[in-house]
Amino acid sequence: MVQVLGSIIDIVDITPRSESLEAVQRDENTRRINEIADYCFDPDATFPTPIIVSVYENISFDSGNNLFNIPKIKIGQVLDGQHRLKGINKSGLANKFELPVVFMFNLIEEEKAYVFSIINSKQTKVSMSLIYDLFELTKSRSPQKTIHEVARSLNTSKDSAFFNRLKMLGKKSEGQDNATLSQGTFVKSLLTLISKDPKSDQIKLKNNIELDRINSLPLRDYFIDSEDEVILKVLENLFNGVKNTFIELWENPNNNILWKTTGFGAIVKSFNDIYYLGNQHNDLSEVFFSRFFNHFKWEISQRNIKLTSEHFTSNEQQQTKLSNLIKESISTFRYEE
Numbered sequence: 581m582v583q584v585l586g587s588i589i590d591i592v593d594i595t596p597r598s599e600s601l602e603a604v605q606r607d608e609n610t611r612r613i614n615e616i617a618d619y620c621f622d623p624d625a626t627f628p629t630p631i632i633v634s635v636y637e638n639i640s641f642d643s644g645n646n647l648f649n650i651p652k653i654k655i656g657q658v659l660d661g662q663h664r665l666k667g668i669n670k671s672g673l674a675n676k677f678e679l680p681v682v683f684m685f686n687l688i689e690e691e692k693a694y695v696f697s698i699i700n701s702k703q704t705k706v707s708m709s710l711i712y713d714l715f716e717l718t719k720s721r722s723p724q725k726t727i728h729e730v731a732r733s734l735n736t737s738k739d740s741a742f743f744n745r746l747k748m749l750g751k752k753s754e755g756q757d758n759a760t761l762s763q764g765t766f767v768k769s770l771l772t773l774i775s776k777d778p779k780s781d782q783i784k785l786k787n788n789i790e791l792d793r794i795n796s797l798p799l800r801d802y803f804i805d806s807e808d809e810v811i812l813k814v815l816e817n818l819f820n821g822v823k824n825t826f827i828e829l830w831e832n833p834n835n836n837i838l839w840k841t842t843g844f845g846a847i848v849k850s851f852n853d854i855y856y857l858g859n860q861h862n863d864l865s866e867v868f869f870s871r872f873f874n875h876f877k878w879e880i881s882q883r884n885i886k887l888t889s890e891h892f893t894s895n896e897q898q899q900t901k902l903s904n905l906i907k908e909s910i911s912t913f914r915y916e917e
Contacts, residue, residue, distance in 0.1 A: 588681060589669050591655050592633055594662045602689060604696040605662055615779075616667025620676070622783045627668070630680040631661035632695065634687045648683070656683070659692060660699050708764030709750035722782035723775040726803055727767045730812050735763075740816055741823035741830065742766075745839070760833045760840045769848045770815070774803045798855040814864050818854070821869025822847065825877050829887060837902075838887045842894050846902035853907050861915050868915075876909040 596607045619625050635656040640649045658665065661679075668674050684695065735746040744755070747762045774797055775781045781791055791804050802810045823830045826838055833839035854872060858864045885891055885905070892898040 588631065588633075588679065589665045589674070591650065591653065592665075593654050593657045594665065595657065604659060604693050608666070609663060612663045613667045613670060616663060617671040618780060618783065620668055620671035620673045621787065623786050625677075627664055627677060627679055629661070629664075630682045631665065632659040632682045632684065632699070633657065634659050634692050634695075635683045635685050639683075657692070659684070659696050708768060709748065709762050720782075721785050721806070723771055723778040723803060724767070724782065726774070726808050726811065727770045728763075729808065730770065730815060731763055731766050733812055734816060734819070737816070739820075741819040745833070758833050761844055765841055766844070769845055772848065773797060773799045773851060774811070775800065796852065798852055798859070814855075817864060817866040818847070818851065818869050820866045821871075821873050824866070824870040825873035826887070836887050837889060837892045837894070837898075840894070842892050842898050842902065843887060845896075845899040846906060849899060849903035850906040853910050857910055857913065857915070863915075872910075872913055875913045876906055879909045879912065880905060 594605065596605045598607055633656040636654070638651055638653065639655050641647075642649055664679070668677055668679075687695070731746060732748070734740040734742040735744065735748060737743060742761075745759050745761065746766055747753075747756065747759045750762045750764055752759045771778050776794065776797070784791060791800075793804060794800050799811050799814065802808070802814075822838070826836075829836040829838045837843045854869070855864070857872070858868050861868075880887075887902075892902055
């Protein structure tokens with residue numbers, strides 16, 4: 581283990597290949613460095629993966645004391661871990677961490693390139709569904725944990741439009757022929773209703789820092805006030821309202837876009853506007869959402885628009901297109917007691 585501040589980051593070379601043909605590192609990613617710097621403020625932050633350094637010929641090993649003799653000069657070239665080092669250093673919390681470091685000796689340029697390519701080409705990306713599911717194991721509150729629990733509740737409640745409809749852990753279970761949304765997609769989209777930066781909010785909560793209330797996120801106040809049951813009920817009412825209106829599409833989810841990523845994403849994008857409409861009348865009931873979506877259904881029928889791939893292909897632009905149609909119908913909706 582190596583203490584970061586005043587040692588490892590000061591005595592290694594971090595050079596991208598764009599600056600030297602003898603280097604193997606990719607160009608610096610400022611966003612990644614900032615993410616790591618922010619992560620350092622998490623009380624549970626840890627960096628278990630080793631920094632890998634191709635050592636020059638200027639250090640020696642003292643076998644008697646089982647120690648490396650490291651001079652106060654550049655001792656090697658970083659093959660893996662440049663963003664971790666720069667992010668930790670930027671955070672100003674380097675004294676908080678000890679990092680495992682692997683020294684590799686006598687590497688020629690070809691071997692350096694091989695080590696770098698193997699490390700960075702063999703990594704298997706973890707599915708977002710699994711990542712969100714693991715928040716169930718955490719004890720502290722976070723936007724991710726709350727929305728994960730909402731997803732699980734909606735998927736297991738027989739009163740929910742999403743009963744047995746979510747691909748938990750990203751995979752269909754036996755008997756889930758009508759599952760069209762992954763847990764990861766579901767949680768990632770709904771997170772936008774309570775947080776603009778879930779990771780930052782999570783760290784603030786761990787450090788007992790009060791979260792800002794944001795008017796453009798209508799469900800955020802419920803989250804801050806620990807009223808997760810209200811978040812669940814409002815979202816259950818919302819999607820039950822959609823189901824009640826488009827029952828024929830709900831019964832055949834594979835034949836339309838409403839219950840897939842495009843339709844679901846569009847509803848989430850337009851939710852703030854629908855929420856404020858209902859909130860004006862102190863009504864976020866299933867009946868309210870059903871009446872609103874019945875109005876929306878009538879409006880698109882007048883324009884001969886169908887919620888199928890014929891009119892909406894599967895991409896972000898089409899989500900926005902459908903979301904705008906939903907928002908347009910708000911202006912012509914008349915709330916009646």
